[in-house]
Amino acid sequence: MAALLAIPFLVPFFFLITMSIRTEADYRADPVGLPTTFTWDHLTDAWERADLGSGLVNSLITSAVGVVVACLVSMAAAYWFSIHRTRRADRLRWAIVVGYAFPAVIWLIPLFVIAARNGLTNNLIVLGLVYGASNIPFGVYMIHSFYRQVLRSEIMDAAALDGAGTLQTFRWIALPLARPAVAALAALVFVWSFGDLLFAVTFLQDSSKWTIPIAAATLVSRQTITPQGQAAAALVALAPSLVVVLVAQRALVRGFGGGSAD
Numbered sequence: 001m002a003a004l005l006a007i008p009f010l011v012p013f014f015f016l017i018t019m020s021i022r023t024e025a026d027y028r029a030d031p032v033g034l035p036t037t038f039t040w041d042h043l044t045d046a047w048e049r050a051d052l053g054s055g056l057v058n059s060l061i062t063s064a065v066g067v068v069v070a071c072l073v074s075m076a077a078a079y080w081f082s083i084h085r086t087r088r089a090d091r092l093r094w095a096i097v098v099g100y101a102f103p104a105v106i107w108l109i110p111l112f113v114i115a116a117r118n119g120l121t122n123n124l125i126v127l128g129l130v131y132g133a134s135n136i137p138f139g140v141y142m143i144h145s146f147y148r149q150v151l152r153s154e155i156m157d158a159a160a161l162d163g164a165g166t167l168q169t170f171r172w173i174a175l176p177l178a179r180p181a182v183a184a185l186a187a188l189v190f191v192w193s194f195g196d197l198l199f200a201v202t203f204l205q206d207s208s209k210w211t212i213p214i215a216a217a218t219l220v221s222r223q224t225i226t227p228q229g230q231a232a233a234a235l236v237a238l239a240p241s242l243v244v245v246l247v248a249q250r251a252l253v254r255g256f257g258g259g260s261a262d
Contacts, residue, residue: 013235013242016235017235019231020231021228022038022039042226042229043232045229046229047232049219049225050216052236054210058210059194059213062125062193065129065131066129071182073136074143077096078146079147082151096141100138126203127203127204142184187248190241194211195237197217212236212237216233216236
């Protein structure tokens with residue numbers, strides 16, 4: 001069943017692969033059929049013309065920063081809400097979660113103005129921090145929901161009887177229990193950050209700092225690039241995210257399933 005559900009998502013990716021490696025003559029003969037001849041020229045041409053190598057490194061930096069920030073803050077906040085089950089804490093938690101529902105464009109421009117006034121644009125670390133902060137509300141909701149299923153009161157009581165403090169309980173009990181949820185959150189934040197174009201094109205004007213979605217979009221928009229070259233650029237930009245999803249699919253299932261999957 002899972003394989004059947006994955007077909008609609010894998011078919012476009014398969015089409016990008018076949019398009020990016022077919023020759024010009026093969027494309028003219030049958031643009032949508034399976035290729036009969038192969039070439040790596042389109043991939044190498046797109047890699048060099050768009051400087052996709054530099055864009056890949058920049059995207060990895062911003063995505064890594066976003067993952068670390070989102071996971072660390074979300075874990076700490078979700079744990080705090082789990083041990084402070086008061087009405088005021090619940091209101092604060094829902095206020096954070098509701099903030100995730102607002103479109104990014106509402107606060108993106110004010111944030112950019114503040115960053116520009118303080119000389120914080122064209123900075124990959126700052127962009128990574130923005131990615132992390134943008135995903136904290138979702139991370140808090142996700143990990144807190146996970147904690148509600150696995151971090152039972154008897155576990156907390158047993159830790160307290162053993163003399164464990166708040167930080168010790170967090171380090172030795174809460175963190176190990178939350179690994180599936182944290183792994184799932186890390187994968188989702190990486191995929192979102194790596195594929196982001198709106199935030200990146202807003203905060204990064206220097207071409208040497210462009211992430212791979214900007215570099216690929218710039219190449220695709222050129223009139224001189226062939227459809228095969230466009231497909232090659234899109235393939236390079238999408239491949240890392242697909243790899244992360246495939247590697248983390250078990251963690252995604254456990255993270256959303258409350259750790260019930262073996």
